[in-house]
Amino acid sequence: MIDVNSSIGVFDSGIGGLTVLRQLIRFMPDEHYIYLGDTARVPYGNKSQSIVRTYAEQFTRFLIAKNVKLIVVACNTVSSVALDTVRNIAGDIEVIGMIEHTSYAALRTTLNNKIGIIGTRATINSNAYMEGIKSIPGGENMKIISQACPLFVPIVEEGLINHQIAYLAAQEYLSNLISENVDTIVLGCTHYPLLSRVISEIVPGATLIDCGEHSSVAALRILAEKNLLRKQSASINQKPEIEFYVTDIPSIFYEQAQRFLGFPIDTPKTIDFKDLV
Amino acid sequence: MIDVNSSIGVFDSGIGGLTVLRQLIRFMPDEHYIYLGDTARVPYGNKSQSIVRTYAEQFTRFLIAKNVKLIVVACNTVSSVALDTVRNIAGDIEVIGMIEHTSYAALRTTLNNKIGIIGTRATINSNAYMEGIKSIPGGENMKIISQACPLFVPIVEEGLINHQIAYLAAQEYLSNLISENVDTIVLGCTHYPLLSRVISEIVPGATLIDCGEHSSVAALRILAEKNLLRKQSASINQKPEIEFYVTDIPSIFYEQAQRFLGFPIDTPKTIDFKDLV
Numbered sequence: 093m094i095d096v097n098s099s100i101g102v103f104d105s106g107i108g109g110l111t112v113l114r115q116l117i118r119f120m121p122d123e124h125y126i127y128l129g130d131t132a133r134v135p136y137g138n139k140s141q142s143i144v145r146t147y148a149e150q151f152t153r154f155l156i157a158k159n160v161k162l163i164v165v166a167c168n169t170v171s172s173v174a175l176d177t178v179r180n181i182a183g184d185i186e187v188i189g190m191i192e193h194t195s196y197a198a199l200r201t202t203l204n205n206k207i208g209i210i211g212t213r214a215t216i217n218s219n220a221y222m223e224g225i226k227s228i229p230g231g232e233n234m235k236i237i238s239q240a241c242p243l244f245v246p247i248v249e250e251g252l253i254n255h256q257i258a259y260l261a262a263q264e265y266l267s268n269l270i271s272e273n274v275d276t277i278v279l280g281c282t283h284y285p286l287l288s289r290v291i292s293e294i295v296p297g298a299t300l301i302d303c304g305e306h307s308s309v310a311a312l313r314i315l316a317e318k319n320l321l322r323k324q325s326a327s328i329n330q331k332p333e334i335e336f337y338v339t340d341i342p343s344i345f346y347e348q349a350q351r352f353l354g355f356p357i358d359t360p361k362t363i364d365f366k367d368l369v
Numbered sequence: 370m371i372d373v374n375s376s377i378g379v380f381d382s383g384i385g386g387l388t389v390l391r392q393l394i395r396f397m398p399d400e401h402y403i404y405l406g407d408t409a410r411v412p413y414g415n416k417s418q419s420i421v422r423t424y425a426e427q428f429t430r431f432l433i434a435k436n437v438k439l440i441v442v443a444c445n446t447v448s449s450v451a452l453d454t455v456r457n458i459a460g461d462i463e464v465i466g467m468i469e470h471t472s473y474a475a476l477r478t479t480l481n482n483k484i485g486i487i488g489t490r491a492t493i494n495s496n497a498y499m500e501g502i503k504s505i506p507g508g509e510n511m512k513i514i515s516q517a518c519p520l521f522v523p524i525v526e527e528g529l530i531n532h533q534i535a536y537l538a539a540q541e542y543l544s545n546l547i548s549e550n551v552d553t554i555v556l557g558c559t560h561y562p563l564l565s566r567v568i569s570e571i572v573p574g575a576t577l578i579d580c581g582e583h584s585s586v587a588a589l590r591i592l593a594e595k596n597l598l599r600k601q602s603a604s605i606n607q608k609p610e611i612e613f614y615v616t617d618i619p620s621i622f623y624e625q626a627q628r629f630l631g632f633p634i635d636t637p638k639t640i641d642f643k644d645l646v
Binding site for chain 1: 396398473476477480505506507508566569586589590593594596598603604605632
């Protein structure tokens with residue numbers, strides 16, 4: 093039975109979703125989280141829609157078996173192509189993807205009606221954010237400039253976020269957004285918040301929209317309205333309650349995870365994806 | 370009768386509280402806001418506790434007469450010395466000040482237990498943030514470095530936020546925080562979020578805690594749990610609903626207000642503070 097003490101389930105193709113978990117914790121520090129990263133099969137971006145749906149189904153079932161009160165799909169690819177699959181399986185359990193609330197936030201933020209969207213090639217090619225924005229009444233007339241930034245993920249994963257390489261890549265990728273004078277940029281990839289500083293320096297006039305942040309605010313609201321938020325603790329438990337599951341632990345896992353999450357990660361439990369149903 | 374369509378009331382000694390209003394709108398874009406700025410009697414920082422209480426009483430009564438569902442005290446001075454006065458008058462209406470939720474956020478953020486607090490001389494001398502943090506179980510053992518930054522408010526009000534003056538002032542004021550190695554800095558003044566970029570460049574390792582942001586998240590949660598949030602609109606009304614009241618309109622009011630709020634302000638209604646009871 094779902095109740096106020098049930099966990100919030102978060103899943104991603106790998107560890108990028110830890111930036112989303114970080115935002116969830118920022119807004120709801122007293123919750124218990126279950127995070128699943130499919131580190132054995134990452135990345136999803138270039139895989140077929142059919143296989144991404146299969147993976148999403150497996151992870152949704154895993155979280156439902158853990159009796160979660162909310163599922164956060166902390167992966168832009170799954171959010172783009174398989175959110176309906178997750179929702180169908182989840183039934184009464186609320187599901188939050190990355191696209192919807194982020195699209196609303198972008199629309200509310202722009203003053204000049206020019207919005208940039210950056211993401212992996214897969215996310216940009218899916219047009220999910222563009223369609224997300226255009227489908228909102230008021231969004232039809234936005235000028236949207238989309239740009240895939242394929243080097244950004246490996247730059248972040250290699251920890252080069254303040255390196256000259258990051259600046260040069262941002263200059264290369266964002267020149268079109270600058271010449272089109274966008275005042276709002278959707279960070280449509282969970283890795284990109286780590287490049288916020290570089291992006292802000294290259295496009296100083298633009299407001300950056302973090303998909304994790306806006307999805308987390310939506311999660312807070314949904315749970316609060318259903319009275320499913322834990323009581324705020326009077327004291328500070330500085331270490332948030334997180335149960336980590338991954339399908340593989342690569343050698344640089346801990347270093348990367350700490351960078352994404354902002355604090356050291358406990359040893360995750362490894363699950364064999366062949367056991368997932 | 371308070372209901373879901375009642376307004377959220379926000380008051381400040383002047384226009385600094387507009388950075389708080391900006392955060393409230395960010396998290397609750399579909400609400401109606403009433404903002405009061407006491408531009409005729411600003412600043413409160415060096416005035417006696419007794420007169421600040423009197424002003425706070427007047428503004429609380431004004432907002433109650435407007436049937437607000439929540440009062441946000443978007444002023445660090447009033448939050449420091451007169452929050453109990455506001456709460457006494459407000460009765461059943463929830464009151465959110467700047468100190469409490471910001472103190473929690475700082476405590477949850479620090480990893481090395483060293484927190485910097487910056488604010489006006491009045492706020493720093495009141496020790497309100499230090500006491501706020503120390504009063505939370507787990508907060509007793511924090512090393513807290515407080516620093517008044519008297520030039521920051523006039524620098525922001527003159528629009529010099531990217532000027533060399535701002536960098537020099539930040540270097541001067543923040544050197545102690547750097548040498549003490551704080552990893553978290555409370556922006557204990559509603560003007561300071563406009564200096565975030567400068568502060569981040571001078572103290573690159575520290576996380577900045579924006580009092581408006583964390584108070585707004587608390588407001589969202591309180592209203593959601595009481596089912597007092599308006600329905601999220603399906604379409605985008607890019608112009609938030611705000612009723613502005615001020616006690617004076619100085620010549621640079623509009624320019625300053627836009628900078629604080631992030632978008633142009635409508636003509637405010639002027640109220641004579643002598644009519645306040």
